[in-house]
Amino acid sequence: MTVPxxxxxxxxxxxxxxxxxxxxxxxAALLDRGDILCLVGDLGTGKTCFAQGVGxxxxxxQPIISPTFIRVREYCESPxxxxxYHIDLYRLVRGNEALGWGLEExxxxxxxxxxxxxxRIRTLVPPHCLWVQFSHGQAPEVRHxxxxxxxxxxxxxxxxxxxxxxxxxxxx
Numbered sequence: 521m522t523v524p525x526x527x528x529x530x531x532x533x534x535x536x537x538x539x540x541x542x543x544x545x546x547x548a549a550l551l552d553r554g555d556i557l558c559l560v561g562d563l564g565t566g567k568t569c570f571a572q573g574v575g576x577x578x579x580x581x582q583p584i585i586s587p588t589f590i591r592v593r594e595y596c597e598s599p600x601x602x603x604x605y606h607i608d609l610y611r612l613v614r615g616n617e618a619l620g621w622g623l624e625e626x627x628x629x630x631x632x633x634x635x636x637x638x639x640r641i642r643t644l645v646p647p648h649c650l651w652v653q654f655s656h657g658q659a660p661e662v663r664h665x666x667x668x669x670x671x672x673x674x675x676x677x678x679x680x681x682x683x684x685x686x687x688x689x690x691x692x
Contacts (some may be wrong), residue, residue: 528675530667530682532691533657539691540566540663541573546690547681548577551632553602555673558638558645561654566663568608570652571634575604578632586636591621596631603631609640618644648672 534540547557557574559567568586575584579600587593587608596603605626612618618641626633627645638645651674653666669678684690 528669528678528682530678530685532665532667532685534566534663534665535659536661537566537569540569540665541576543665543685543691544570544573545577546684547677548574548632549690550677550680550684551578551602553630553632554628555632555677556627556645556649557632557634558642558649558651559634559636559654560639560651562656565654565656566665567636567654570654570665571606571636574632574634575606578602578604580604592626594631603629605629605631605633607633607635609635609637612637612640616644648674650674650677 532543534543551574559570561567572584575595580595581599582595582597584595584606585593587606588610591608593606594603595606607626609618623641623644635641635645638651647670649669651668653668655664657663667678667681669675681690
């Protein structure tokens with residue numbers, strides 16, 4: 521799995537699903553319309569868990585479940601602060617195939633996108649995304665999460681999120 525070469529990076533270690541979701545909820549507080557989170561990592565590394573935390577942070581009250589077999593789950597109901605589009609590209613054969621089912625409508629829509637397996641469409645996503653890479657740690661519950669951004673809004677999110685993690689206002 522490859523992510524773009526980026527200037528800045530924030531590396532975190534999480535020791536539980538609850539901690540992963542707490543960080544994601546903190547990031548969600550910074551998100552706005554048109555923000556795109558590109559989630560990459562092997563199976564079972566925490567992509568869906570992180571997306572659940574983002575949805576919770578946006579105010580979604582219904583359960584957030586993996587859209588692996590249907591590609592996209594839309595969460596647009598009140599009291600959510602913003603629409604949330606949870607996209608899973610695990611079953612995608614070719615990147616351009618995503619254009620056939622309307623990926624661009626989500627990428628340039630009015631909500632927040634969290635795209636699992638986003639490395640499969642790397643050339644299709646705009647450069648202002650925040651890339652989040654997940655990997656297994658030494659112990660069963662430990663995960664390494666690396667946040668990276670190329671430019672623009674993604675860099676701003678990375679910087680603000682990093683500040684919040686460092687000063688303790690995010691993730692607790």
